[in-house]
Amino acid sequence: MTNQVEIPELGFIGLLRFAWRQLTSMRTALILLMLMGVAAIPGSLIPQRITNPMAVRDFFANNPGLSSWYDRLSLFDVYGSPWFSAIYILLFISLIGCVLPRSVEHYKAMLAPPPVTPKNLDRLSFHQEISASTASLELAATWFKQKRFRVRIEGDSISAEKGYLRETGNLLFHLSLILILIGVSFGSLFGMRGDAIVNVGERFINVPTTYDTLSFGKLINANSLPPFTVKVDRFVAQYDPKTNAPKDYTAWVTVTDSGKTSKKVLKVNEPLTFGNTRVYLQANGYSPVVTVRDSEKKIVFQGPVPFLPQDGNLRSIGSIKVPDAKPSVGFVASFVPTNARTTSQGAISIFPELLDPKLLFSIWEGDLGLDSGVPQSVYKIDTSKLKQIGLGSVKPGETFNYRGGSITLETVIPWINLNVVDDPGKRYALLGGIVAVLGLLSSLYGRRRRIWIRTTNSGVEVAALAKNSAPGLEAEVNDFVKHLKGEK
């Protein structure tokens, strides 16, 4: 009876042990490593939600059938997909199963003396016999000591070994990969990131409601935003007059953090830092400042409206929604900082700076749907239920009159997009990266080798062995032999 119960149990444990051995075998690790490389490929060819959500939407619109299949296979989220995760989790289990036991073994080997001298030295590389004095072993011992070999001295032989750092570096490298993975996971579980458009002259306050987009890691919530504010005093974008390419973006800001106020400069490669949170200058554009009046000249809307850039010359689109006018009106607008006309495209911008700004719009009347509760883009108006009542354009200082009111372009101010990120895991990932490079250096450049010497009837014999046939051992052995012969 007992047997019948025990056998399946043993079998199960045996099976587990078998699976574990398979998983941590080098061959499996190699296959998993190659699989991970291959698995990363589709994500660079198919648009990804994390990098380019717009392109994913276009892809859906253009290939409805294909994209539903892609979506089922997580091909729009390759790097968060179950199959990609499965590969790297298996790889890392394999890594841990492989590296931890080896670390223990290596540690023991470092404490123990080198293995005993083999019986037949003549089978090893660089074997040579030399007639030398009886004091050879002592000479050898001093040479080994000088060169910092670790030695095992026996009656008639010495076994010496050097280059443990190679193995140490290799293990450190593999362990550091685990550290990097921990850093990455930690960041995605406990981090946050958000975006906010801030007009020049306005203040950004770090609370959830000021963000345009905001997302938190799975294990933290909105209460954890540190209290700071950033007021944008001035922003200058410089462009190359020949190529129109941007040369420099600089924002001058006033920062308050735990009661202290200070002036700071924010640039593309120079984020602001508040403890773990960093604030990046990510994009910029223009906000036309407009005043809309009703037929009785009463102001129904006034203020800057951020427009969204569409190309390198900052042709921008946006919408001005005036629910307080009666009836309410909306302007579907585009803004060009340096106005020019082409017959094919209409108004375009030919330079990204405000050389000849112009606001062009169509005016729509009716229910803007702002109270419907359906979230709307601030840059667009759904005109399907509206009636167009006019078309116009204004330059700064100009007013355009339409049936039922007027719109004035007061001025144009720039806005900047602040990208706020808290990634508490990045320091572990960085530490892992540094250790990885150092570990690799000592692993790939290190040379582990053994040299043996044994007295024979006629003198001594010498032999050596290098792991992975690393170069340079021959010169070293020759040097050793010279020392024994007293030539050095």
Add this chain to the structure above:
Amino acid sequence: MQTTWAYISNYFVYSAMAVFTISFIAHAFETAFAVRAPETADTTEGNLLTKTLDYKRTERAARIATAMMILAFFLLLAGVVARGISAKHVPWGNMYEFSITGALAFTGAYLVALRKHDLRWLGLFISISVLLTLGTAITLLYRNSSPLVPALKSTWLVIHVISAIISGGVFLLANVVAGAYLYLERVESRGERPAWLKRVPSLEVLDQLSYRLVAFVFPLWTFAVIAGAIWAESAWGRYWGWDPKETWAFITWVAYAAYLHARVTVGWRGRRAAWLCIFAGSTFLFNYVYVNVWGTGKHTYSGL
């Protein structure tokens, strides 16, 4: 002033191409006459089976070829530096600049490796591929030098790009050696090597050499990827975002790690290892060409 430097840079690049051409011709001459040499050599011993090559006649051509290669390297270096002065930044702002710097790194990798290993048999191939690269660069990819976009303004540009370009030069050299291995293996499987291939080292040496090159430069490539991540953190607020360029850098890294494992721990040698090496190198080239020219994402600075 700026345009003057751009002209100077172009002159240097053109001169480098001229000198690479001389080097190419000298290499070709050497190869061609090394083929004929066996007829005149070694027949005295009456052992026709072990014809050895007599290089005395071609030695001078070989020396000229290498000397010209070194001269061309320095001319190209001057061209790259002048380009940098004209643009007032390290000359890695668009694909033309990447290409001339890449050609420089490739030549440099060859010349450095030449000091330790007898690689002169590769010179013909090196000079023609560098010539093709420079020719493509100056005809198809040429752009006037222009200032860097703000995201590129960082010390990390220098650190990241220089390590990536050097790694690339060495990776490609390893690929060439692996390719030579595969070709020679086929030749040898059909019989004895023809005379002009006799001076190319044995298969084992080639096999070992491509591994050495990869193992030598893998830490630098790892560093290049990490430096890129540090830079991305300061410019874009995230150190890793699976942008196509980042993804392919990662794929290259994993492919070479697989290659090293295959050799060191599973014991792959010869043909399989050479194919894996070439595959890994192709991911690097693919990243350079495809992602720069047709790709999307934050890394498309090709200026095309």
